[in-house]
Amino acid sequence: MEAKQLQTLKQNNTLLCQFIVKLSAFYEGFSDKIDTELKILRGHLSGTPNFSLAAVSIEKLNKSLQHQEITLRKYSVDTVSALEDAMKQLQKIVFEDNELKGLTTQELIKLNQPVTDIFSIYKLYAKAIALHRIALNKEMVGLSPVAASNNDAKSDVSGQARSVKDDNPHYRSILVELNHLIASYAQKKPDDQQLNDIKKRLDQGMDEDQLLKSCVVILRMIVQDAMSEASLTGKVIQSLHRSLGEVSNDVNSTIESSQSQFEQRRAGNEQLIRHISHIEEAVSESQSFERLKEQTQICVKELANTLSEQQDNDKEGQERLLALLSAMQSRIDTLQQQTSIYKKKIAEQAMQSRTDALTRLPNRQAYNERLETAYSNYKANGGSLAVAVVDIDFFKSINDRFGHAAGDKTLQVVSKFLKQNLSDNEFIARWGGEEFVMLLPDMSMQDIDKKLNEIRTKLAAMPFKFKQEKVKITASFGATCFGEKDTTESVFERADEYLYKAKRDGRNLVVTDLSADL
Numbered sequence: 057m058e059a060k061q062l063q064t065l066k067q068n069n070t071l072l073c074q075f076i077v078k079l080s081a082f083y084e085g086f087s088d089k090i091d092t093e094l095k096i097l098r099g100h101l102s103g104t105p106n107f108s109l110a111a112v113s114i115e116k117l118n119k120s121l122q123h124q125e126i127t128l129r130k131y132s133v134d135t136v137s138a139l140e141d142a143m144k145q146l147q148k149i150v151f152e153d154n155e156l157k158g159l160t161t162q163e164l165i166k167l168n169q170p171v172t173d174i175f176s177i178y179k180l181y182a183k184a185i186a187l188h189r190i191a192l193n194k195e196m197v198g199l200s201p202v203a204a205s206n207n208d209a210k211s212d213v214s215g216q217a218r219s220v221k222d223d224n225p226h227y228r229s230i231l232v233e234l235n236h237l238i239a240s241y242a243q244k245k246p247d248d249q250q251l252n253d254i255k256k257r258l259d260q261g262m263d264e265d266q267l268l269k270s271c272v273v274i275l276r277m278i279v280q281d282a283m284s285e286a287s288l289t290g291k292v293i294q295s296l297h298r299s300l301g302e303v304s305n306d307v308n309s310t311i312e313s314s315q316s317q318f319e320q321r322r323a324g325n326e327q328l329i330r331h332i333s334h335i336e337e338a339v340s341e342s343q344s345f346e347r348l349k350e351q352t353q354i355c356v357k358e359l360a361n362t363l364s365e366q367q368d369n370d371k372e373g374q375e376r377l378l379a380l381l382s383a384m385q386s387r388i389d390t391l392q393q394q395t396s397i398y399k400k401k402i403a404e405q406a407m408q409s410r411t412d413a414l415t416r417l418p419n420r421q422a423y424n425e426r427l428e429t430a431y432s433n434y435k436a437n438g439g440s441l442a443v444a445v446v447d448i449d450f451f452k453s454i455n456d457r458f459g460h461a462a463g464d465k466t467l468q469v470v471s472k473f474l475k476q477n478l479s480d481n482e483f484i485a486r487w488g489g490e491e492f493v494m495l496l497p498d499m500s501m502q503d504i505d506k507k508l509n510e511i512r513t514k515l516a517a518m519p520f521k522f523k524q525e526k527v528k529i530t531a532s533f534g535a536t537c538f539g540e541k542d543t544t545e546s547v548f549e550r551a552d553e554y555l556y557k558a559k560r561d562g563r564n565l566v567v568t569d570l571s572a573d574l
């Protein structure tokens with residue numbers, strides 16, 4: 057080999073060694089074992105390289121790296137799923153912000169695509185952090201000026217000036233819950249000024265102070281309602297008790313009166329027997345017809361007197377008994393009326409507690425009860441049972457563009473439409489907000505898919521008009537059947553995941569066990 061060629065080879069070797077040393081330093085931190093081996097390799101390649109020792113080291117490293125590849129793949133899967141959770145959480149928090157919601161949806165779509173190398177995860181991480189930062193900043197803008205300016209300066213990391221709203225993850229769920237309570241109370245008391253004020257402020261947006269005050273107002277209403285309900289129940293029970301006492305007194309008087317009448321009749325009968333025996337004595341002892349006639353006349357007179365007295369007593373007793381019986385009858389009638397009113401009221405209350413005030417559909421409690429029955433039937437008799445979740449698309453925009461009242465009206469119309477499109481053995485309830493849940497027994501998934509798609513198309517074709525503007529209302533659906541290992545919760549979660557997929561894939565879609573490929 058020529059000296060020049062040797063020189064070039066040496067230079068290349070040095071270059072390659074330096075590159076390997078740098079590259080290995082870059083990968084440091086991956087695992088202790090690989091770190092140690094990389095350090096050894098760097099030792100062999102630095103200064104005057106020792107290639108035979110380096111080859112041993114590379115051999116060891118190859119083995120370790122093969123093993124680590126499996127760990128790395130699992131790490132990638134875990135990380136992507138953690139990122140997906142974080143994105144879903146974020147999406148829930150920013151549900152009112154269309155721009156951010158769109159960005160998080162895009163990110164979720166990316167997270168669903170296969171991750172080819174570890175650096176893609178790094179990019180996904182960076183994007184997730186950026187989105188969280190944007191969300192945090194947007195939330196800060198909504199704060200009071202002091203808190204916001206503190207945040208702008210980024211000087212206060214102690215969180216002293218931060219609002220409860222930012223620190224409290226339940227803020228939004230309280231807001232939604234308050235919305236529901238207000239909706240149900242507004243139906244009961246449409247003219248209540250306080251309620252209408254809160255409703256208006258809810259539409260305009262509330263800070264945490266107003267939210268707390270409104271919660272207190274609603275709590276007071278609930279307590280007052282419960283107390284007046286309890287006092288009404290108390291009054292009804294007292295009145296029933298009083299009526300029962302009176303009926304019981306009537307029964308006692310009737311018994312006493314019958315007893316005294318019986319006594320009088322017995323005494324009268326004894327008297328009659330005595331008169332008859334006097335006649336008998338007179339007949340046997342009389343010596344002349346005249347005397348017999350005289351004595352018989354006296355006895356018959358006495359007999360007639362006693363009989364007439366007894367007749368009077370009987371009449372009087374019967375009249376008293378009749379009066380008592382008729383008093384008793386009217387008290388029993390009142391009692392019956394009271395109990396039937398009360399029974400009706402209890403039935404109404406039971407019905408109310410299972411009915412959504414706005415849409416008049418069964419509510420979540422009714423759904424849970426119905427699900428329990430449907431599930432035990434399905435377990436006992438086989439067949440099939442499916443849960444479908446329906447959510448109106450872009451419902452917030454209806455509220456935003458045409459007002460809360462238009463939103464409420466839409467919910468009522470859509471509820472009625474959905475109910476009308478189900479048969480008697482199928483069930484629908486309002487799950488909350490603009491979300492509904494259906495129970496569909498004994499139908500194949502193909503039939504469910506077809507039925508839900510028909511409902512979806514019919515809804516999309518329904519003419520809605522707000523403020524002279526024609527508006528298309530659509531909904532997304534997720535439906536799944538109970539499987540062997542399913543619980544009532546796992547089925548709902550799966551249906552909800554399908555619904556989420558329908559939303560992600562563009563809305564106005566039905567995703568079922570047939571079409572879901574999550």
Ligand SMILES: Nc1nc2c(ncn2[C@@H]2O[C@H](COP(=O)(O)OP(=O)(O)OP(=O)(O)O)[C@@H](O)[C@H]2O)c(=O)[nH]1
Nearest residue numbers: 151152239448449450451452453460463464489490
């Ligand atoms: N009018 C009215 N609005 C309600 C009621 N319950 C919940 N909402 C509103 O429904 C909206 C739901 O909005 P989002 O969860 O963002 O859903 P969306 O706009 O339908 O968007 P997607 O579901 O993603 O298609 C929120 O603005 C709630 O305030 C209600 O009883 N009446």
